[in-house]
Amino acid sequence: MTRTHTGLFRLLLLSAAVLAASAAYLLTDSKLYDLRLFAFALKLRLPALAVMLIASCSIGAASLIFQTIINNRIVTPCLLGMNSMYSLVHTAAVFFFGSGSILAVNANLAFAVDLAVMALTAVFIYGFLFKKTGHSVLYVLLIGTVLSSLFGSMQSALVRIMDPNEYDALLVSLVADFNHVNSEIILISLLLLAVTAFALRRDLAVLDVLALGRDQAVSLGIDYDRTVRRLLLGVVLCISIATAMVGPVSFLGLIIANLARQAMKTGRHALLIPCSALMGMLAVIGGQLMTEHLFSFSVPVSTLITMGGGIYFLYLLLFKKEGGY
Amino acid sequence: MMKKITGREWSGTVLMALLLAVLSFASLFVGVTGITLDVLLSGQDEMALKIFLLARIPRLLAILCTGTGMSIAGLIMQQLCMNRFVSPTTGATISSAQLGILLSLVFLPGMGIWGRTLSAFLTAVAGTWIFVWFIRRIPFQNAVLVPLVGIMFGNIIGGITGFLSYRFEMTQQMSSFLIGSFAPVIRGNYELVWLAAPLVILAFIYADHFNIAGMGEDFASNLGVSYCLILFAGLTISAMITAAVVSVVGSISYVGLLVPNMVTLFRGDRLRGCLTDTALFGSLFVLSADLIARTVIMPYELPIELIIGIGGSILFIGLLLYRLKYGRKAIRFTRKETISCD
Amino acid sequence: MKVSDLIKKYEGKTVVDSVSFQLPKGKVTSLIGPNGAGKSTVMGMISRLIAKDSGMISFEDRDLSGWNSRELAKKLAILTQHNNVQMKLTVRELVAFGRFPYSGGRLTEEDETIIDRAIAYMELESFEHRFIDELSGGQRQRAYIAMVIAQDTEYILLDEPTNNLDIYHSSNMMKIVRRLCDELGKTVILVLHEINYAAFYSDYICAFVNGKVAKFGTVDEVITRENLSQIYNVDFEIIRINDKPLSVYY
DSSP states (O other): OHHHHHHHHHHHHHHHHHHHHHHHHHHTTOOTTOHHHHHHHHHHHHHHHHHHHHHHHHHHHHHHHHHHHTTOSSOOTTTTTHHHHHHHHHHHHHHHHOTTSHHHHOHHHHHHHHHHHHHHHHHHHHHHHHHHTTTOHHHHHHHHHHHHHHHHHHHHHHHHHHOSSOHHHHHHHHSOBTTBOOOTTHHHHHHHHHHHHHHTHHHHHTHHHHTTOHHHHHHTTOOHHHHHHHHHHHHHHHHHHHHHHHOOOSSHHHHHHHHHHHHHOSOOHHHHHHHHHHHHHHHHHHHHHIIIIISTTSSOHHHHHHHHHHHHHHHHHHHOGGGOO | OOOOOOHHHHHHHHHHHHHHHHHHHHHTTOSSSOOOHHHHHHTOOHHHHHHIIIIIHHHHHHHHHHHHHHHHHHHHHHHHHTOTTOSTTTTTHHHHHHHHHHHHHHHOGGGHHHHHHHHHHHHHHHHHHHHHHHHTTOSSOOTTHHHHHHHHHHHHHHHHHHHHHHHTTOHHHHHHHHSOOSTTOOTTTSGGGGGHHHHHHHHHHTHHHHHHHTTOHHHHHHTTOOHHHHHHHHHHHHHHHHHHHHHHHOOOOSHHHHHHHHHHHHHOSOHHHHHHHHHHHHHHHHHHHHHHHHHTTTTSOOOHHHHHHHHHHHHHHHHHHHHHHHSSOOOOOSOOOHHHHO | OEEEEEEEEETTEEEEEEEEEEOOTTSEEEEEOSTTSSHHHHHHHHTTSSOOSEEEEEETTEEGGGSOHHHHTTTEEEEOSOOOOOSOOBHHHHHHGGGHHHHTTOOOHHHHHHHHHHHHHTTOGGGTTSBGGGSOHHHHHHHHHHHHHHHTOSEEEEESTTTTOOHHHHHHHHHHHHHHHHTTOOEEEEEOSOHHHHHHHOSEEEEEETTEEEEEEEHHHHOSHHHHHHHHSSOEEEEEETTEEEEEEO
């Protein structure tokens, strides 16, 4: 089984690259000569690093799993607006419970409420979408894109209704981005990810079979609909965690999941998912290093990702017929 | 050959015109400062008269121009591209115009609104041409692929705009052009939007040409119409209307997409018959959205783009699902309808 | 396997209307009929890909819905036409999926031997490590059949296995079907459009018209001039080659 070995070797290489990037992120300009300053820098950067690692890992894994579930390589949860949906849910929660309520103060509690609402609505809306469109990829994509702008408009409208004078400040405090990461929920997110992975371990193990398509998966004895529903829930959870931590990033998942498939040249999800997660970490930390030191914060990472991702998406849509729509 | 227009078809148009007149009149009296007809007519309150002439009437005119212009622009683009889902929003025209505005803000800061509009004209026309050139080169054309490509194309241009405005610290200034609102419209700063009027009249005059070009290149040449000329002229008109609107009130999405679709749902595809209805319905659509935007959080107001963004997205999704169910069949993958393949 | 009173409706339209039949074990049975007759839907229901509205499908004296999905997968394998896999898979990896119901992804020594045998049976040894998206249509079809063989089920259901194949690969496919039954003792059920393949290679034929079973019986019983003309609404001539009734229509 040499193919497995080269796969593992590549994963190791990637991990090393991620470690190197993390080290670079922690150590660059961190005043190593003065221990106090260094400790201070670490105190600022460690949580940010952890957030970026967790978020990109969630996006990578979720996008890859989602692509397998709906059997298409140009559709990712973020392209269908799942992340804008999370931002909307979060804003709506604060809106309805009031900005002075316990939800606005206690990040963990707010996060839990968001997750519960998000899980219910997302599974309902996207389940409806897949059913209605009869899994026609282009329709799913187009409607998803429109949904994404719908959630965005609703969210900005809510923010402005809450405080018509200071909506800019409010928007920043409500939605995280790479420069204002939300590090209060690191522990609960890690816990959630672990619990999800454990609860879904059986479903994750059959992803390889799911990739054969519904008919073949059923033929091989899989309870297809139930497995897919459970996995979809896991995907929603991962996307929520990532969005809560670093805000919406639309194209990251698309890029890293496809890169992972290209790099690994295998259908085995045991290798693909870690690869996609590692690719995500590398992309995000690399991007952050670049914006902090090359562009000195003048360009946000998400802008870079949107531009690159958009072009890559068009390329996939028009010139790679792997989608098979 | 002329289809006889029956009284019943006219009744819809008349009804819309009446409704528009009533709503327009009502909209003049909606606002923070309570202005009533009595006060105006008595001529005692000069302040009220001033507000009326400086803000309320310009606002109404701007709304009517925007509604008519954007929906006609959308209709022309749909006819020429032979795709019901193409519009300034889904054809990268709006985002190109925004890029043009940013460029003028950065490089020609002294030129004011004229420089802004001119620059928006140029980029909008260029962006739309590139988009159409691009989709005409797609090997297989799927009704839904085209708007998807357009939206992504618009996203990329939007990304460039975002990048540049970050670079030149123009984010604040740009935000009013990214989210359209009629609130800042007062006499003296909105008149450029009237440019839409002559363009719309042009569209009325050449309606038949657009209709013929919409039937395809072969059909057009057969009738002795220069296809390329009409295509370019039509796209240019659409792009210019859009640019005028965007540089005055900011982006107003979905109007150009939805209004023509909703009108043709009831009237059919012939352009000349549709134009009046489309223009009326477009004005009505934007006016109602603006009224909602003005009243929903009195005494403040929401930007109209948010109202249209919410209502428009929902309507568009409904339209897509409707087309999916009753329109041409989409290409399917992985799962088939067993019933249809048997 | 026994089917009784099977009914399926789509949006108020009855597609399958009280269908009952019993499938003979160890034989090749073909489901034929005009478009929209409901044969693929029936196939979908007996392979649990499509939910039935009412009726009974009893498999080894137990209703299909009562079976554990994993257990059923050891008894019954389906191959449909919709297997455009999006991922990079080698032929061997694909065939190995056939062992999934037994070992859940962790292959044992025994699994490996069974996979080897299936690959050898379909003469795929030289392609074993090629990616399936690099293969021709006929080779890919054989790889999928090898997977079904590795699944080692008693029953094999094939939905239009000759679709999209040229004449050479189609007749090869049908010969493989025959071998599956004769050499490996499988019960094979197929949906076929091509009546002559059905007549030449199967033992029993079940003909559908308008969601109902029009005729069920041995090839000689069903493939007659009157029956076919009635089923397809076209004039038929029957000639005999190799003692099999072949139909001519135009």
